[in-house]
Amino acid sequence: MANSLKIFSGKASAALTQKIVSYLDIPPGDSSINIFSDGEIWVKYNENIRGCDVFIVQSTCAPAENFMELLIMIDAARRSSARRITAVIPYFGYARQDRKDQPRVAITAKLVANLIRTAGADRVLTIDLHAPQIQGFFDIPLDHIYSSPILAEYFKKINITDLVVLAPDIGGVKMARAYAKRLKAPLAIIDKRRSGPNQTEVMHLIGSVKGKNVLIIDDIVDTAGTIVKAAERAGREGAKNIYAACTHPILSGDAIKKLKKSNITEFVVMDTIPLSKEKKIDIINTLSVANLLGNAIKRIHNEESISILFD
Numbered sequence: 001m002a003n004s005l006k007i008f009s010g011k012a013s014a015a016l017t018q019k020i021v022s023y024l025d026i027p028p029g030d031s032s033i034n035i036f037s038d039g040e041i042w043v044k045y046n047e048n049i050r051g052c053d054v055f056i057v058q059s060t061c062a063p064a065e066n067f068m069e070l071l072i073m074i075d076a077a078r079r080s081s082a083r084r085i086t087a088v089i090p091y092f093g094y095a096r097q098d099r100k101d102q103p104r105v106a107i108t109a110k111l112v113a114n115l116i117r118t119a120g121a122d123r124v125l126t127i128d129l130h131a132p133q134i135q136g137f138f139d140i141p142l143d144h145i146y147s148s149p150i151l152a153e154y155f156k157k158i159n160i161t162d163l164v165v166l167a168p169d170i171g172g173v174k175m176a177r178a179y180a181k182r183l184k185a186p187l188a189i190i191d192k193r194r195s196g197p198n199q200t201e202v203m204h205l206i207g208s209v210k211g212k213n214v215l216i217i218d219d220i221v222d223t224a225g226t227i228v229k230a231a232e233r234a235g236r237e238g239a240k241n242i243y244a245a246c247t248h249p250i251l252s253g254d255a256i257k258k259l260k261k262s263n264i265t266e267f268v269v270m271d272t273i274p275l276s277k278e279k280k281i282d283i284i285n286t287l288s289v290a291n292l293l294g295n296a297i298k299r300i301h302n303e304e305s306i307s308i309l310f311d
Helices: 013-024 066-078 110-119 132-137 148-158 170-183 224-237 256-262 292-301
Strands: 005-009 033-034 041-045 052-056 084-089 123-128 142-145 164-167 187-194 203-207 213-223 242-249 267-272 286-287
Touching: 005 013, 005 292, 013 033, 013 052, 013 066, 013 110, 013 292, 041 066, 052 066, 066 084, 066 110, 084 292, 110 132, 110 286, 123 292, 132 142, 142 224, 148 170, 148 242, 148 267, 148 286, 164 170, 170 187, 187 224, 203 224, 213 224, 224 242, 224 256
Parallel strands: 005 052, 052 084, 084 123, 123 142, 164 187, 164 213, 213 242, 242 267, 267 286
Antiparallel strands: 033 041, 187 203
């Protein structure tokens, strides 16, 4: 029993956790999560976890209760004498609030990191942080892995000819360049700027996409405005088929409506955030990070390096 591997799930990542335990060929951890009529969350582990190596899988996507649920699960595991508690956070919410970009605002990503540590987590495992420097916000070990091997392998397999990788904004250049290198494709960049106060954005395309198939890469797609506008600009520049891919499909607001009207042929996403039924439109193709996370969990449990997962 001592040092046994136990994997538990919050409600936001139940389907993903089931895939992870199936890949590892172990039973899922048995826990109960209830919500009282006043909205309070109650957690109980229905099995002995004393001395165990406990992994709690929960994305901190909206609503905020998902994050609160993770904290309560961590606290319950600590009070149940787990030997080590690893918070597995496929999507790390609040990552975009990583600095004071204007006066009198919170650095919420640091606050979230502090709360996870204070709740009792010994380690964090996450995928594709929006800002890699958030790793430095944690005072506990953090393993940061990438979905790029999965997405790059998928696009290699479908063998798109005359491919150009397009960064939808200047902030995405580093990620797009990494994909362009993996796919042995040229790189193009969308440069967005406002022509004046309250003026519409002017979009310049750096590079050539005329007569090419285009792949737009981003880490997070929230309202989908950025990738849809990038796809429209690429289309006006003479691109043929336009593909898009991201790790974390938040797809809030009218994102689905925008995608339905867009000229994007296929939008490939990962299952770090569960998609509701109305968001599963025809152009969206969901790939799973379950095997990637399963390998990382197994290697962490066995005290092995996870750097091999970056290749």
